[in-house]
Amino acid sequence: MHTAMHENSGRFHPVSAPDFLPLPQLRQLQLQRFQTIVRRAYERVELFRKRMDERKLTPDRFQSLDLVGQLPFTVKNDLRDTYPFGLFASPMHEIVRLHASSGTTGKPIVVAYNQDDVDVWSSVMVRSFAACGLHRGDIIQHAYGYGLFTGGLGAHYGAEALGATVIPISGGNTERQIMVMKDFGVTAICCTPSYFIHLIERARELGMDIKSLPLRTGVFGAEPWTESMRQYIQANSNIKAYDIYGLSEIIGPGVAMECLHQCGSHIFEDHFYPEIIDPKTGEVLPDGAEGELVLTTLSKMAMPMIRYRTRDLTTLAAEPCECGRTIRRIKRIGRRSDDMFIIRGVNVFPSQIESALLAVEGTMPHYQIILTRNKGLDEMEVQVEVTPESFSDKIGVMEALQGKIIHGIENILGIRAKISLVEPHSIQRSEGKAKRVIDKRNM
Template sequence: MPKYWNEKIECMSRQEMISLQNERLVAQVKHVWDNVPYYRKKMEEKGVTPDDIKSIDDLHKLPFLSKADLRDAYPYGLLAKPLADCVRIQSTSGTTGKRVVAFYTQHDIDLWEDCCARAIVAAGGTNEDVCQVCYGYGLFTGGPGLNGGSHKVGCLTLPMSSGNTERQIQFMRDLGSTILCCTPSYAAYIGETLHKMGYGPDDIKLKAGIFGAEPWTEEMRREIERLLGIKAYDIYGLTETSGPGVSFECEEQTGMHINEDHFIAEIIDPDTGEVLPEGSKGELVFTSITKEAFPLLRYRTRDICVLTREKCSCGRTLVKMSKPMGRTDDMLIIRGVNVFPSQIESVLLKMSNASPNYQIVVDRVNNTDTFEIRVEMTDEMFSDTIKSVEAVEDKISADMLSMLGIKAKIRLVEPNSIPRSEGKAVRVIDKRKLV
């Protein structure tokens, strides 16, 4: 059984990797300079030209890109290839209603799927496996990414998408799925449902799971492993850089190997932007050095983590990142969906004509995120019948679903009942204790 999908790259010496990165970075900066006026302007403002970038040691000279840039440049401002050369769009929910859209050429799709193939092989996958993909398919990168990786490896792929858990389990049993790909909370839910249906790990053939798109703890990993009788592997990625597979876990389960031949990782001080030495905790920044259509340079992920180059027992030399330990912004990841408090405020004010005094309460019950939005009642929203008050709740709930893409429980509360400290209300209560 092959241990690596691409042994040459995954186990490359540091020196070889640096020279590969140097070569690719220099070419990529030139490609972006020539084709992305938005970024070229940022470079000019910083007084940097492609001639200044001779190796990865010069990376710090380049300007950062942030989520705000993606909004400003929406939809085509960061596109580096003619649309005729692009074959795919994927998207993520963004702040204040504007989504992030990412473009892919066939080359970009191939490298992304290749990254996912590395993750599947690292989890023990071969062409003998049956890979059940229960990430959402569609604009969300989860389903398409793992689906493509699974094809590359040659697994028999079950493109289930999420939902209908009993059917998931029926297929898992009938078709002998051996690898499961989904969010960790859905994996836990499948595990619980399996037991509720009167089955256990011995009734299924699963051996491994590749779970990502939301934060999860070691406790949750052990719980999933116990419920399904598998080994659970973490996977990381973001639409802005491609999707899942930017980094992936090996059997050592002590962090995720970054596919450095495609993505150069840096850790910076989120306040000063200064690059921090290896082993420091800070904001993770990615530079795509091989992507054609949507090549983001120095993209600030807002995820806080640590990089380590300590030797890994799996034999891979790719740098490892810790699980994200938090965010530099107020983004919440709820059931795999990115949610910003500002989106909720905007829905309340613009769509629902409701009070902007709200509070988000996120918790995890039976390994599934619960998401409640408390909204203070106003005289305008209130009337004397239960059905009219419930209609207000239903309207807000429907507006939230259409904006956020996930369901929230709306709870109307009394005026001035949301605690305010120094006049500013506490907007988010996250009880999940994930880090």
């Protein structure tokens, strides 16, 4: 048994055991599950069978994990094209739950779970909470939206299975969130990082200091965020902020989670097989190289997903973590390959704008990027909310702030953006995912 686990054994929930599997055993388990899932997908899902037949691949040939890369990718459009139930591998009477994505573009995507899938989902959520030190006795304010969105029920059942006390407050109603946080003695919160920043700000406006509460842990996800946001949250709330990763197409939250060392999210590899590919060529890249994360579900019965392209850009770290977990880590996902926009020939990720904003002292990451085209020339406007820290009664100071932001962005991107200082709360807050870019260029 791994020594680190031994030393800390009292701190780990028994369900976390697979996090610490010796690698040969883990790979063997992955291979067995992979073979079962490829066979299931081939036999039960028309799309997978058709694509494997086209490539003359049969389930029998997959005798090694090295062969995973021979299988075709699955992309989000495949879920849309087969809407609603086309990728299900179980008959409806075995399916106990359906969820659907927010569907910002066209039809939503639908995902299905049988009872085993729901149990696996709970177990990876228990492992997620346990990884950041939560346990029985914690009072968890669960502020992800309940409903079709997987964040709600997924984290809820996991928190209950952990033995913690769950407050199913769901998203929204910020003042009630703050009241509950204080009156119920909440020790941990789950929500999007940008919503938590909003809670900190609102509490401050109401004259309450979040630092005075017993709250000590934040489980943040459902949108890309940056290390600077983590530092801001930790400095302004006395909590440790942990990154949780997941997506509905794979299972929901609980695909990967940070441990106490906050050095990337451990991916629950016994259920989700990760690969990193070059997003342009589709070629599989070695551990440590940056590329697009591709996931294969190893145990999902109702809706197996083979080599699903997440569009999230990251790297896989295989080096041992101080916590003793043997499962690999993905680096924090700050950008998605489809978040990127191109302006005047330059590839821009919103996270680059964010780091420029954060570098300017006193500027909080509430911003929105608006792209317009004026007489054939693309223009980028960044709307930035004024905060009590950045506000001055002197016009000159405010103009200097604008200038510093313009300069900061120009330094990073080589593009001059228009900076508009806007009133607090005038940019729509995310209780789900933040809309960072509004493209009005009609391309």
